[in-house]
Amino acid sequence: MSSYCDYAPGNPIHAHYHDREYGFPVDDEAVLFERMILEINQAGLSWELMLKKREGFRAAYDGFDVDRVAAYGERERTRLLNDAGIIRNRLKVNAAIVNAQRIVELRRDYGSFKGWIDAHHPLDKAAWVKLFRKTFKFTGGEIVGEFLMSTGYLPGAHRESCPIYQEIARLSPPWMSEGWQKSAKKTKK
Template identity: 70%
Template sequence: MSGYCDIAPGHPLHGPYHDREYGFPQRDEAVLFERLLLEINQAGLSWETMLKKREGFRAAYSGFDVDTVALYGEEDRARLMADAGIIRNRLKVEAAIHNAQVIRRLRTTHGGFAAWLDAHHPLPKADWIKLFKKTFRFTGGEITNEFLMSLGYLPGAHREDCPAFRRASKQRPPWMIAAGH
């Protein structure tokens, strides 16, 4: 996504995300869930829209607390579908709740979401996509690719001459470790 390195720096929304988050490894479950939820909701929309609505999503989805979202019932679904601060799409709302439930189960089977990602890394992109489609809802190829690239599991978030690439590299993203860098 080297084009992102051209347009993002200095932009009020894209700039901070590009410079401090995109391509940087993360371990915190709420951060991983947030990224998955935002990537799913971005389908058909711009990433700028997601960044603008990010705080709305944080408020609507209980600060991205997996345990709370996993227990959402019909009242919560109705609340989310009426919330103009997020993307009001029933399939995406259902996917968020279902995926929170899946992440809770990953604690038992793998010790958590980050540990599940680590247990399957490195996989070729096509295998990641199959795994995500089998495990989560609303995770097609582009969503899975962007999610993994945004967290450093797949390369390509930044050009090598981008200052953010150097900062992310210092944190040893999983793709760099797998590549022997």
């Protein structure tokens, strides 16, 4: 079975994302929010399209500034639905705005989006999906799994034989933590 590690290296569209972002731990809230928006918008489409439209998304969603997106009203929603630089899907646009509002709410108890994720780590994929569905909009199993894999919370972004795997391992992503390893072993029993 082919993996991202087979075709992304050297690819003009996928190489940078594969080599410098995919699976690397993320601390920055705007980057976490960007990944969430891109994963939501990728549903039913290709990741290549998301990478091609990435700059359009960045411009349309004010650099993925959570506070600005959370404050969007009808005028901004209409602007987004008319923006050819992004995916113009009402459900996905609404999810971005509602999810930004939820992140703002989560900050009260967890300090940040990352703080919320870290507070629930480690969980297996099924538990993560349940938690995300309860908390956010448009977050099914594939979206949650890819989001968490792409940000270092779940394994699987790279094969062990991929040179990038070793780079990520040196950064000690959350899924390589002792707590996650114990949780994974418990789930397998």
